[in-house]
Amino acid sequence: MLDAPRVRSPRALLLTCSAALALACGGADTRPADWSYIHAAIVAPSCATASCHSAFVAAGGLAFNDAAETRRLWVTRPYVTPGDPNSALMALLEGRERDRMPPDAPLPKPDIELIRRWIEEGAQP
Amino acid sequence: MRRLAWRAALGRRGGAVRRGALIALAWAGLAQAYPHFQLSSDVAICASCHVAPAGGGMLTDFGRDQSEDPLSGGGNGGLLHGLLKLPGWVRVSGDVRLAGLANAPGRAEGVELLAFPMQADLSARLGTDVISAVGSVGLRAIARQPQSNGAVVRPPAPPVLSREHYVIYRPDKTPFYVRAGRFFPPYGLRLADHTTYIRRDLGFDLEEEPYGLSAGSVSETWEAHATGYVKDPLHAGGPGELGGAALGEVRAGIAAIGLSGRAAFTAVDRRLQGGPYAKVWLEGPKLLLMAEADGVQQRFQVPGAPSRVQLAAYAGPVWIPLRGLSVGAAYQTFVEDLAVAGTARHAVDLWASYLPISHVEVMLSARAQGIGGNGAWDAILQLHYFL
Numbered sequence: 235m236l237d238a239p240r241v242r243s244p245r246a247l248l249l250t251c252s253a254a255l256a257l258a259c260g261g262a263d264t265r266p267a268d269w270s271y272i273h274a275a276i277v278a279p280s281c282a283t284a285s286c287h288s289a290f291v292a293a294g295g296l297a298f299n300d301a302a303e304t305r306r307l308w309v310t311r312p313y314v315t316p317g318d319p320n321s322a323l324m325a326l327l328e329g330r331e332r333d334r335m336p337p338d339a340p341l342p343k344p345d346i347e348l349i350r351r352w353i354e355e356g357a358q359p
Numbered sequence: 360m361r362r363l364a365w366r367a368a369l370g371r372r373g374g375a376v377r378r379g380a381l382i383a384l385a386w387a388g389l390a391q392a393y394p395h396f397q398l399s400s401d402v403a404i405c406a407s408c409h410v411a412p413a414g415g416g417m418l419t420d421f422g423r424d425q426s427e428d429p430l431s432g433g434g435n436g437g438l439l440h441g442l443l444k445l446p447g448w449v450r451v452s453g454d455v456r457l458a459g460l461a462n463a464p465g466r467a468e469g470v471e472l473l474a475f476p477m478q479a480d481l482s483a484r485l486g487t488d489v490i491s492a493v494g495s496v497g498l499r500a501i502a503r504q505p506q507s508n509g510a511v512v513r514p515p516a517p518p519v520l521s522r523e524h525y526v527i528y529r530p531d532k533t534p535f536y537v538r539a540g541r542f543f544p545p546y547g548l549r550l551a552d553h554t555t556y557i558r559r560d561l562g563f564d565l566e567e568e569p570y571g572l573s574a575g576s577v578s579e580t581w582e583a584h585a586t587g588y589v590k591d592p593l594h595a596g597g598p599g600e601l602g603g604a605a606l607g608e609v610r611a612g613i614a615a616i617g618l619s620g621r622a623a624f625t626a627v628d629r630r631l632q633g634g635p636y637a638k639v640w641l642e643g644p645k646l647l648l649m650a651e652a653d654g655v656q657q658r659f660q661v662p663g664a665p666s667r668v669q670l671a672a673y674a675g676p677v678w679i680p681l682r683g684l685s686v687g688a689a690y691q692t693f694v695e696d697l698a699v700a701g702t703a704r705h706a707v708d709l710w711a712s713y714l715p716i717s718h719v720e721v722m723l724s725a726r727a728q729g730i731g732g733n734g735a736w737d738a739i740l741q742l743h744y745f746l
């Protein structure tokens with residue numbers, strides 16, 4: 235006989251509910267792994283916030299408000315190695331480095347995977 | 360004749376205006392209010408206690424009265440506890456907020472512990488109840504010093520900024536106003552916490568105040584505000600943005616219901632958003648129930664890119680069991696793209712705020728989040744003093 239799944243903590247309960255609700259209201263990710271789209275839909279609203287990587291504040295000396303400049307910074311630092319899905323950026327987004335980015339509002343997995351696909355496909359501009 | 364309580368309250372201390380109102384205790388560098396005080400007393404107009412027509416930020420003299428009684432344990436709510444008297448055309452205020460943060464976003468080194476000055480702002484209003492100039496200057500809240508991978512390509516931003524500065528004109532004996540300058544367009548519940556999804560993900564995050572021209576009307580039973588604005592590309596997070604926002608709210612007894620909307624246009628996208636919000640005060644259990652839900656339709660100016668629909672919602676009670684003590688909880692969600700599974704964020708918030716005397720607040724809050732399959736939590740202790 236199979237045991238019913240056990241929820242061991244409030245955090246686990248929240249995660250379980252989140253996963254159920256999220257799956258209930260969405261479908262497969264068919265968004266394009268295109269830099270213009272990724273920058274406008276994910277990077278600008280999540281990273282280039284007014285008090286962080288905006289042109290004015292440029293936390294860490296990095297401003298991500300412009301798509302072409304952001305890609306250039308990511309590739310030359312190098313946070314992104316075109317074709318390498320284990321680029322340094324992925325460790326930051328997934329929290330495998332010392333810090334996680336964004337530090338207060340980590341990205342959902344589909345967004346991270348879309349960025350990974352873009353990198354795997356050559357991180358084209 | 361309709362009584363313009365909000366105007367009567369401006370510049371009048373201990374007058375005939377009814378007791379109870381909204382108090383402005385800006386936090387996290389934002390001149391926002393604590394909206395749970397709006398209906399928990401018998402004055403429902405934000406501008407009774409705030410200089411700003413839609414609430415938030417600097418207090419009126421009446422608002423300072425309210426900060427003594429009933430909103431805290433007592434004391435003297437006047438400037439520097441009543442020690443300093445200024446001419447009627449000068450109003451000065453200030454906020455200092457220190458924070459201790461435990462943040463666990465799912466990082467390799469576990470929980471991040473930080474202590475930092477969250478806010479240090481000085482505000483002033485010069486003028487009369489008819490026309491005045493309002494402005495603030497303060498330190499930018501910098502929680503952490505980010506590390507750069509390689510040479511810094513831009514110098515750090517100045518540590519000082521002005522979040523708000525505007526001129527406001529209120530024709531005498533009318534409910535109308537016109538305002539021009541830097542401020543947030545009135546929208547939704549106007550929560551103090553800029554990290555709530557209905558603020559952060561709807562264009563009202565930290566330091567995002569645009570420059571705008573706003574007009575509106577505020578009276579006992581309803582208010583309406585309309586704003587045209589521009590976000591300059593330097594200070595705004597993304598590209599420069601042109602937009603407009605509108606809010607309408609009606610109040611009857613223990614309830615307030617509102618509707619707000621916003622349209623924003625940039626070189627790369629177009630966003631249309633809007634939705635209802637509501638507050639209901641239950642006198643028996645001393646509970647205020649608040650809720651807001653907004654839908655967003657975003658179209659990208661990117662060839663081949665799909666448009667998306669987003670949802671942001673917030674709901675929760677605030678319990679005010681004792682004078683000076685507020686305890687709240689909330690559930691909130693933000694779905695980044697309704698068409699893509701796993702892009703939803705959900706959070707449960709718990710918080711308590713205690714004002715032992717006027718000018719002094721201790722606040723403890725915690726949040727657990729589920730973010731597209733990841734878990735995160737944070738807790739923050741704030742010590743707040745306002746002049």
